[in-house]
Amino acid sequence: MARFISQEKLDKLYDSLHTHNLDFLFLTDSEAHRDVNVKYLTGHPEDASLFVDIKNRQTILIPWDYQLARITSEADRIVNMADYQGLIAATIEVFSESSSSTPKVGIPRGIPYDSVHLITEKVPNTEIIYNPLIIDSLLADLRSTKSEHEITLMQKSVDISNQLVKEIEEIIITQSKIKTEMDLAIFVESRMRELGAFAVGFESLVASSARSWQIHTYPRADPKQSMYQKGLALIDFGVQAVDLTSDVTLPFIMGPMNDKMKTIVETVKSAHDNSIDAISESQYLHEVAEVAYNIIEKQGYQMPHSLGHGIGLTVHDAPLLRKEPTHESMLKYWTPTPIEEGMIVTIEPGIYEKDVGGFRLENDVLITRNGPKVLTNAEPIFIDLN
Amino acid sequence: MARFISQEKLDKLYDSLHTHNLDFLFLTDSEAHRDVNVKYLTGHPEDASLFVDIKNRQTILIPWDYQLARITSEADRIVNMADYQGLIAATIEVFSESSSSTPKVGIPRGIPYDSVHLITEKVPNTEIIYNPLIIDSLLADLRSTKSEHEITLMQKSVDISNQLVKEIEEIIITQSKIKTEMDLAIFVESRMRELGAFAVGFESLVASSARSWQIHTYPRADPKQSMYQKGLALIDFGVQAVDLTSDVTLPFIMGPMNDKMKTIVETVKSAHDNSIDAISESQYLHEVAEVAYNIIEKQGYQMPHSLGHGIGLTVHDAPLLRKEPTHESMLKYWTPTPIEEGMIVTIEPGIYEKDVGGFRLENDVLITRNGPKVLTNAEPIFIDLN
Numbered sequence: 001m002a003r004f005i006s007q008e009k010l011d012k013l014y015d016s017l018h019t020h021n022l023d024f025l026f027l028t029d030s031e032a033h034r035d036v037n038v039k040y041l042t043g044h045p046e047d048a049s050l051f052v053d054i055k056n057r058q059t060i061l062i063p064w065d066y067q068l069a070r071i072t073s074e075a076d077r078i079v080n081m082a083d084y085q086g087l088i089a090a091t092i093e094v095f096s097e098s099s100s101s102t103p104k105v106g107i108p109r110g111i112p113y114d115s116v117h118l119i120t121e122k123v124p125n126t127e128i129i130y131n132p133l134i135i136d137s138l139l140a141d142l143r144s145t146k147s148e149h150e151i152t153l154m155q156k157s158v159d160i161s162n163q164l165v166k167e168i169e170e171i172i173i174t175q176s177k178i179k180t181e182m183d184l185a186i187f188v189e190s191r192m193r194e195l196g197a198f199a200v201g202f203e204s205l206v207a208s209s210a211r212s213w214q215i216h217t218y219p220r221a222d223p224k225q226s227m228y229q230k231g232l233a234l235i236d237f238g239v240q241a242v243d244l245t246s247d248v249t250l251p252f253i254m255g256p257m258n259d260k261m262k263t264i265v266e267t268v269k270s271a272h273d274n275s276i277d278a279i280s281e282s283q284y285l286h287e288v289a290e291v292a293y294n295i296i297e298k299q300g301y302q303m304p305h306s307l308g309h310g311i312g313l314t315v316h317d318a319p320l321l322r323k324e325p326t327h328e329s330m331l332k333y334w335t336p337t338p339i340e341e342g343m344i345v346t347i348e349p350g351i352y353e354k355d356v357g358g359f360r361l362e363n364d365v366l367i368t369r370n371g372p373k374v375l376t377n378a379e380p381i382f383i384d385l386n
Numbered sequence: 387m388a389r390f391i392s393q394e395k396l397d398k399l400y401d402s403l404h405t406h407n408l409d410f411l412f413l414t415d416s417e418a419h420r421d422v423n424v425k426y427l428t429g430h431p432e433d434a435s436l437f438v439d440i441k442n443r444q445t446i447l448i449p450w451d452y453q454l455a456r457i458t459s460e461a462d463r464i465v466n467m468a469d470y471q472g473l474i475a476a477t478i479e480v481f482s483e484s485s486s487s488t489p490k491v492g493i494p495r496g497i498p499y500d501s502v503h504l505i506t507e508k509v510p511n512t513e514i515i516y517n518p519l520i521i522d523s524l525l526a527d528l529r530s531t532k533s534e535h536e537i538t539l540m541q542k543s544v545d546i547s548n549q550l551v552k553e554i555e556e557i558i559i560t561q562s563k564i565k566t567e568m569d570l571a572i573f574v575e576s577r578m579r580e581l582g583a584f585a586v587g588f589e590s591l592v593a594s595s596a597r598s599w600q601i602h603t604y605p606r607a608d609p610k611q612s613m614y615q616k617g618l619a620l621i622d623f624g625v626q627a628v629d630l631t632s633d634v635t636l637p638f639i640m641g642p643m644n645d646k647m648k649t650i651v652e653t654v655k656s657a658h659d660n661s662i663d664a665i666s667e668s669q670y671l672h673e674v675a676e677v678a679y680n681i682i683e684k685q686g687y688q689m690p691h692s693l694g695h696g697i698g699l700t701v702h703d704a705p706l707l708r709k710e711p712t713h714e715s716m717l718k719y720w721t722p723t724p725i726e727e728g729m730i731v732t733i734e735p736g737i738y739e740k741d742v743g744g745f746r747l748e749n750d751v752l753i754t755r756n757g758p759k760v761l762t763n764a765e766p767i768f769i770d771l772n
Contacts, residue, residue, distance in 0.1 A: 031702070032496045033419060085715075110418045113502055114495035117516060130503055182579055190576045193568055199589070316417070 003043040003074040004243070004313065006147045010041070013142060017054045020134055023103040024095070025052035026111070026119070030064075033112045036313045037139050039243070044073035049087060049115075051094055062090050088122045095123060102127055106135045133333070140318035144310050145342035146244075151366065154312070154344055156241035158364060158375040160195045161248050164188060168235065169381050172227070172252055179226055181206040181219035184235055192239045201238025201245025202315045209233045209254055212358035215305060215350070230254050230385050232261060232357030238315050245315050247346050248378050249362030255384040260356045263299060265380060271295040271349035272361045275307060279365065279372040284336040285345075289321040292349045301351045308346040311364060321345060343367040344375070389429040389460040390629070390699065392533045396427070399528060403440045406520050409489040410481070411438035412497070412505070416450075419498045422699045423525050425629070430459035435473060435501075437480055448476050474508045481509060488513055492521045519719070526704035530696050531728035532630075537752065540698070540730055542627035544750060544761040546581045547634050550574060554621065555767050558613070558638055565612055567592040567605035570621055578625050587624025587631025588701045595619045595640055598744035601690060601736070616640050616771050618647060618743030624701050631701050633732050634764050635748030641770040646742045649685060651766060657681040657735035658747045661693060665751065665758040670722040671731075675707040678735045687737045694732040697750060707731060729753040730761070 005013070017025060027050045029038040038050045038061075047064040061075035069078050084090040095103050102125045107116055109132040119126055129135075146154065168188065171177045178184045185204045192200065207217035209231025219225075227233055236249040253265060271292035278291040289307040296303050310317035319337045345367070350360030363376045391399070403411060413436045415424040424436045427445055434449040447461035455464050470476040481489050488511045493502055495518040505512055515521075532540065554574065557563050564570045571590045578586065593603035595617025605611075613619055622635040639651060657678040664677040675693040682689050696703035705723045731753070736746030749762045 033498075107499060109500035109503075110498040112419075112496040113493060113499050113516065114518065116499055117495075130499065132500065186576045186579050190572045193572050203585070 002149075004040045004147070004150060005142065006149075009142045009147075013041075013052070013138065014054055014057045016138055017052070017106060017135075020106075020129075020131075021104060022054050022106045022129060023098050023100045024054060025106045025135065026050075026115070027052070027108060028111060028115050030112075033110070035108065035110070037108070037143075040139075040143060040313055042073045042075040044069050044075065048073075049091075050075070051091070053094070053098070055099055056097075060094055062087060088118060091119065092123055095126065101125060104129050106131070108132075108139065109136050143312060144318040144337075145340050146312060146344055147342070150244060150312060151342070151344070153242045154244045154246070154364075154366075154375070157197070157201070157239045157244055157246040160192055160197050160239045160241055161237075161246045161364075162377050163195055164192060164237070164239070165248065165250060165377055167191065168250060172381055173383055175228060175383070179228070181208055181217075181225045181227060184227060185219040188235065188237050192237075197239045197241050199240045201240040201247060204238075205234075205236040207234055207358065209357050213352045213354045213356070214358065215352060227252070228254060228385060230256075232264070232359045234358065234360060236360070236362065238311075244312050246364055246376065247311050247315050247348075247362065248364065248376050249348055249350075249360045250378045251359050251361055251380045253359075253380055253382045255382055256386055260353070261359075264301070264351045264353065264356060264359050267296055267299045267301065268349050268351055268359050268361055269380065271303075271307075272347060272363070275349065276347055276363075276365060276372055276374060279339060279367065282339060284338055285319055285321050286324045286336055288339070289323050292347075293323055296349060296351060301353070303349060304352065305350065308348050308362075310343060310345050312344065319343065319345065321347070339367055341367055341369055388535075390426045390533070390536060391528065395528045395533075399427075399438070399524065400440055400443045402524055403438070403492060403521075406492075406515075406517075407490060408440050408492045408515060409484050409486045410440060411492045411521065412436075412501070413438070413494060414497060414501050416498075419496070421494065421496070423494070423529075426525075426529060426699055428459045428461040430455050430461065434459075435477075436461070437477070439480070439484070441485055442483075446480055448473060474504060477505065477509055481512065487511060490515050492517070494518075494525065495522050529698060530704040530723075531726050532698060532730055533728070536630060536698060537728070537730070539628045540630040540632070540750075540752075540761070543583070543587070543625045543630055543632040546578055546583050546625045546627055547623075547632040547750075548763050549581055550578060550623070550625070551634065551636060551763055553577065554636060558767055559769055561614055561769070565614070567594055567603075567611045567613060570613060571605040574621065574623050578623075583625050583627050585626045587626040587633065590624075591620075591622040593620055593744065595743050599738045599740045599742070600744065601738060613638070614640060614771060616642075618650070618745045620744065620746060622746070622748065624697075630698050632750055632762065633697050633701050633734075633748065634750065634762050635734055635736075635746045636764045637745050637747055637766050639745075639766055639768045641768055642772055646739070647745075650687070650737045650739065650742060650745050653682055653685045653687065654735050654737055654745050654747055655766065657689075657693075658733060658749070661735065662733055662749075662751060662758055662760060665725060665753065668725060670724055671705055671707050672710045672722055674725070675709050678733075679709055682735060682737060687739070689735060690738065691736065694734050694748075696729060696731050698730065705729065705731065707733075725753055727753055727755055 029035045049062040051060040058076035060077045062079045063069035066080045106129045206219035208225045209229045233252040238245045238247045275292040278288045292307045307321040348362030352358040366373045415421045437446040444462035446463045448465045449455035452466045492515045592605035594611045595615045619638040624631045624633045661678040664674045678693045693707040734748030738744040752759045
């Protein structure tokens, strides 16, 4: 495996952190705390600490499994912990090669407290730099646009997703094979692996009409929940073909529709289509989001989540598609995110009403030089239960 | 849902933290950082902060989804964040009710750095107490023995596991239904949910004989990997029927066996059986572990992992079944763990040799008043490929 970050972006990472006077960036990935940036910067799948040596412009990986790292990782240096008395000794050695007598070590905001504590207590003369607005923003920003390699990998996830959409539609329309929420989840998760996916991108959400007004509905609550009840139902699933994950929501209209259902379905569909169209004309992502919010709010509804988000090595990458904040306390930290070539984002407007049900339509969109390219083919599926 | 901790243990938690002069214990669970102790102490499934108010002996939950928490949680107090300007304001309010002017707030070692930073920067007059030997050890210790409620839930996972063991055996012996590692993973993971499991306890590990010498083998590397090659193969899976997970490894001997294979199989089987028998006679868990290590090392092999571990709300609970450490630096922090009624541990000796393959047999054992009760029924499965 190779690292996911491009050389150009890696240079940008070194340059930017150098500007902020950092000597090292310290990342760690373990069973207790996954940080996909280790994989992003080195290609190593999991369980390792990583020092980005900013002055010497090199990545130094300290993996749990040294043999595996030698095959999978593209770090400039791989430290064999067996050569040292644990991580601390290895870290002291790495820091001692730095030109700074008091290395400034940047950390991401979610790093486990004990990893930081280990360094401040055991590695003499280090200064911890906690600055999410620089460090976390930079990493998120780098990952928000995808390299050609990443786009190729995403296409594999998209292809399997589209095959699944087709098969789910046939199953639902013919009311065959599956009955309960759990049946549908099992079908989708096994079938994607038969089609070549390495893993599910995330645990599928399946809601029959009785529960679809909730936003996040695991198919757990009631194994007997039937999918074929009148109202609005949905499945939200992700395919991880290799390393990148898709994210698709397929809504089912179990008709006949009453007027309230009709309004919700049409409003969401309009928000979906119009916000995708707006990508071409807008300069900034919040402008795209506002197209959807305006359509939904004009009908008297609220959307209780963002219009969408980046997808990639995780199902929740940057950027977020949100409105411009109104509170001054939020505005202070907010800068508009320009739409950029290489972003892959979900567009997933939804309305959730306790007495009608929930309806969300979600597709994945790649931003190209020529505008938005809708990668997935989710459409509302209608069946008449009368 | 109800909390998992018993009242007796909750009292012990308050008493013990009070002895150490803490005012609060601060835990947090989010998508970025799962801490199952929130669920253990309140029953709330996920996404919440929790303050254990030690002086007033109450649990104060600040959930992301207030409505859900009112149904699922047994916290003494549930704070509706909508009533406050965010978590900080709610925290300041909670702390202001404390009798201490400078509340001492204990944290677990793996808590995200930003959660701690938020309190030290924004909540005036607090003191953060980082002391894994007291805080983390206490929580692990409480969770290492299971209540009757937990044992009942584990039995559900065990029942499904045992049904799966039977079905896998039949599939492998008749060489029907499944061919590749991935086929077997898909079968097990879908079938457990058909049998009533809410989720997989962890991602299944499946290794055909070519790869079984590796310890952790996801069924990803090669979708074409056939299970029916001569040598040693295995599947390691967990069933989460409700909230507690089982953990079983079923080894396959794809015969005929050569002498090296025979030695490995017999040594592991002997280590497995004798260490379970030793549970009755031993006082401490490291004595049990040493029975297995001695048998394996006597044959000239090494076991590169512990003999077993606790299972429960996570697949890796306390205690660990390890030898007494030999390094003085480790011995300093080590105290022998007595065998206690209510522990549920895996017994999973294994030997991994690159030119022969890997062989691990794993069963789950409940410690009862009358000695060990083996809950699962994994046995080596032999087929002759000649």
